[in-house]
Amino acid sequence: MRRPTIPDLALAANVSVATVNRVLSGAPNVRLATREKVQRAAEEIGFYGLGSIHARVAAARPRLRFGILLLQPHRPLYQSIARAMEAAAAQTVGAEVDLRVEFLEDLSPQNTANRALALANDCRAIGIVSAAHPTVTEALSQIQAQGVAVFSLIAPLPTTGQMSYIGLDNWKLGRTGAWAFAHLCRVPGKIGMLVGNPRFRNQEISEASFRSYFREYAPEFTLLEPLSTFESADVAQDITETLLASNPDMVGLYVNGGGVTGAIAALHSTGFAGKVVVVGHDLTAVTRAALLDGSMSMIMSHPLDRIARDTIDGMVRACSTPGSNQSSIVPFEIYTRENL
Template identity: 30%
Template sequence: MAEAAGVSLATVDRVLNTRPGVRKATIEKVRQAVESLNYQPDVFAAGLAKKSAYRLHFLIPNGPNAFMEDLTREAKAHAVSMSGARMQVHVEPIDAFDGHRVTGTLAILDKSVCDGVAVVAPAFPEVRAAIDRLQDRGVPVVTLVSDHPVSERQHFVGIDNMAAGRTAGRLLGRFLPKHPAKIGLIAGSLGLRDHADRFAGLREVIETEYPHLQLLKVREGRDDNERNEDLIRKLLAEHPDLAGVYNIGAGNRGAISALTESGRAKDIVFVGHELTPYTRQALQSEIMDAVIAQDPGHEIRSAIRILKALCDGVPIIDDQERIGIDIFLKDNLPTEA
């Protein structure tokens, strides 16, 4: 990196660790070298001498949600792999639809048991208050996947869900015919910030750019496969002219089952979220038309890096922690691991 920037190793060290005494032009040279080499600093090495261990708690929803299962699996894998780097990662299952229980879990945490918390935070006022109280007790909190921006949380780790919803609107608008048509909507709950933001983004695009498309009332299935299967069956029965479906949250397996059973799957444009074994198969069989996805591994790694940076009082590298939005069709599915 020093060679690429045309500076000394000592100068690179000062820039990467935000130490004074470096000219702006030199800082810019080092930053350009960082970008060109795709350098990712070891955020763990600097803190090893500062404390015996970093105790991080991840509060992740349980239940039959394939994406949250992936998120939990990634967190548990990092708990094992990072034990040698003095990282203790504990995963606590929560019910994201029960604000009082999430509040209770946050209430029992303090600096005696953890150094940082990442939580998939439902948008209930009691959860906001619990996050604020935990911050007041000296424990840094980041929200994960679903944000709570009015809280005192220090960072959000996840995609821009408004942009994800606008993306869904654009896909539906382009895939559906130019004449009037109906789109059925399913969410886990609009009480979840990520679901509410996706719906707002979708509505913005459809109403302004595809006004011939009618958005039906959002039906909430709590990300449950059986409930979503029942909701899709009812949508199909009540709207024989249904042209599109957007599943804002999880529970795709149930929606896929109902559409397959109906025999109308290939006549309906279906857009959903997260690449799982079920959505992958649905794309391959043309039951789903597009999947908007985020990388759970990146999100867990990012949350760990950010919490450690907050514990150490060092800057967060925003470009490294930006979570991208992926769009998968039948034609660009990644190779299965």
């Protein structure tokens, strides 16, 4: 077979030979979309100058630095989010993205605000997972006033300006969790609830919708007061053990926030694993094992690849259209032991 020529590439890309020559030479008067179109055609036909085209396209793309600020690095969920963000940045076609991912070990509002301000100093856009607090809100408003786009990830945040949100519809999340208990529990009874931190608005919204479902459709159940784990597995284990000891007739447990690892450990240590319906969030190695051994009944999970892709793409668009809202509400995934 003969080697593809420049006219062959022009035909495959549906452009002129002159346009292909301008792409190969790195001429400035070619739109990025056209360069990428020629690149895709070159990949398809095996054009000999593909390396040069890749270099020319990369050089023509805008170079953007983005920052992502996540919660504690020891939590598998946030490590998974970090990997998904890095993969999405590497696959972005509209820009060359330099991504900085940082983690918050100290979740205090002042530390969160300071780290966000520092990250925004040399980034065009930042994404942040944070509890809602006036100190954090003030810092993010200051960042927006500097022209840096801010994206709240997983948990929506209030600010005086417009902020894009990438995450789930938490009202639907809570009501779906409640629906699961109403249909999976063999008899009505007490349902306990663990929340990570009431200042995380996603948890607050899902708790409210969880309660609203029971008021509307299943009033025969008794909802116990929510207990805060403060996003700690150790705290979650302690309060779950106490909760089960105080309510041995409990029929369900909703883990709405951080600490699910500790809650699962408590179920096993008290002998309640598999005896109560347990619903929680996010598929990790630990929650997957809990589904398989029957200590959890259902997981509602963030689609991390989709969230990462929408975040990076939204940041790229926000840089080209300052002040635009790039919010994306993504559908959550539902897992049981039968569909793993």
